[in-house]
Amino acid sequence: MKVCKPIVLGFVFAYLFEPLNNFFEVRYEKIRIKNWKLKSGRTLAVFTTVILFFLAIVGIISLLVYTVTDQIRVANFDDLSVLTSSLIKTFNDFYNSVINKLADMNIQSQEITNYITSVATPILEYLKNTGTTTISSFGNLSSYITTFLFSLIISIYFMIDGRMIKVYLKKVGKALFNDRFNNKFSTFLADADYIFSGYVRGQMADAFVMMVLISLTLMIAGVKFAIIIGIFAGIGNLIPYCGPFIAYFSTAIVCLINGQYKELIIAVIALVIIQAIDGNVIQPKLLSKSIEIHPVIVIISLIFGSAIGGLMGMLLAVPVGALIKLLFVRFIDHRIQIKEQNNAETDDKDKKSL
Numbered sequence: 001m002k003v004c005k006p007i008v009l010g011f012v013f014a015y016l017f018e019p020l021n022n023f024f025e026v027r028y029e030k031i032r033i034k035n036w037k038l039k040s041g042r043t044l045a046v047f048t049t050v051i052l053f054f055l056a057i058v059g060i061i062s063l064l065v066y067t068v069t070d071q072i073r074v075a076n077f078d079d080l081s082v083l084t085s086s087l088i089k090t091f092n093d094f095y096n097s098v099i100n101k102l103a104d105m106n107i108q109s110q111e112i113t114n115y116i117t118s119v120a121t122p123i124l125e126y127l128k129n130t131g132t133t134t135i136s137s138f139g140n141l142s143s144y145i146t147t148f149l150f151s152l153i154i155s156i157y158f159m160i161d162g163r164m165i166k167v168y169l170k171k172v173g174k175a176l177f178n179d180r181f182n183n184k185f186s187t188f189l190a191d192a193d194y195i196f197s198g199y200v201r202g203q204m205a206d207a208f209v210m211m212v213l214i215s216l217t218l219m220i221a222g223v224k225f226a227i228i229i230g231i232f233a234g235i236g237n238l239i240p241y242c243g244p245f246i247a248y249f250s251t252a253i254v255c256l257i258n259g260q261y262k263e264l265i266i267a268v269i270a271l272v273i274i275q276a277i278d279g280n281v282i283q284p285k286l287l288s289k290s291i292e293i294h295p296v297i298v299i300i301s302l303i304f305g306s307a308i309g310g311l312m313g314m315l316l317a318v319p320v321g322a323l324i325k326l327l328f329v330r331f332i333d334h335r336i337q338i339k340e341q342n343n344a345e346t347d348d349k350d351k352k353s354l
Contacts, residue, residue: 006147010154014162019201020049021159046159050152060231067227192323199319202286207237209282213274214247221267225254239314240298244275297321 021042028041028048158165173182211234218226229250237243248271255264298318305317 006150006154009147009151010158013151013155014158015196016201016204017046017049017053017155017159018162019197020052021045024048043160046156049159050156063227064231067225188327191326195323195326196319199322202283203238206278206283206286207234207243209286210234210237210243210274210278213278214271217270217274218251218267221270222263223251223255223260223267224258225250229254240302240318242314244271247271247275297325 022045024045025041028044170182173185177185211230213230214233215227215230218229223229229247232250233243233247235243236246248268251267251271252264255261255267298321301317301321302314305313305315305320307313309316
């Protein structure tokens with residue numbers, strides 16, 4: 001499975017970059033320089049796309065590093081220490097008051113302690129496992145980078161020779177399978193491409209737009225770590241309903257820790273407006289109409305996608321659900337059409353028999 005991962009990711013990269021490649025290829029094919037003609041704009045278009053991709057990654061990482069270092073540099077750790085001590089003191093006072101009240105009611109505190117221990121144990125175990133997983137992920141960072149680089153190299157070959165590979169696969173299908181199967185499979189691939197291109201590419205464009213809008217809005221509102229919140233909220237926007245949750249929750253935590261209560265109110269109001277604009281204007285413009293499925297189906301798809309494939313399953317849950325919906329609707333329409341034809345033939349036979 002690990003051997004196939006770079007190939008699968010390479011295909012995914014090639015598929016996602018295809019619109020950019022086509023855009024640059026058309027432009028490069030029109031270029032004519034004196035005493036030099038561009039033989040094929042495809043290769044140059046592919047390398048332009050890859051360079052832009054690298055620049056985007058470097059830019060995002062640079063923004064994250066700059067924001068974190070800048071906020072740490074200007075942070076007032078004395079205020080943060082005082083706030084932390086105050087929160088701990090408040091929690092201890094609350095705990096002691098509850099224990100005293102229970103003692104007055106002749107309820108042994110040992111029972112409460114046992115109950116708290118039974119509740120806290122799985123929570124602490126979960127936090128421990130999460131920390132272990134995070135540390136092991138950092139330990140495997142070199143493996144992730146290697147997989148990413150190999151995937152990118154494979155995707156370059158896919159992008160350059162993709163049309164030739166597609167023609168050859170059609171030739172193989174024609175040789176191995178009958179025309180009926182090839183026609184049905186071609187229709188299925190066309191539907192899948194229509195759904196996935198309409199959703200995945202549109203959702204990525206929407207995530208980038210929201211990344212910029214949320215970052216700028218929170219910066220104007222004066223919220224600390226605005227760029228970091230915006231970037232992670234934009235990435236979370238790839239999963240329905242996840243982006244807004246990350247934006248609200250992160251903003252609330254950062255503002256409460258830093259005592260920015262006024263900024264919190266302004267930021268929440270601004271985020272509500274942004275999410276409303278995104279849901280009613282930006283997303284409908286960027287996403288294909290084929291993704292118009294009921295919110296209940298979206299939630300069910302996310303649940304099944306999370307159970308089957310984790311994070312990757314959640315990313316692909318909605319387009320897969322939309323594809324299943326399209327195939328089901330087409331199947332139902334086909335069955336109804338067949339029944340109507342059979343009924344019409346039966347009526348004609350009855351009329352002739354009379």
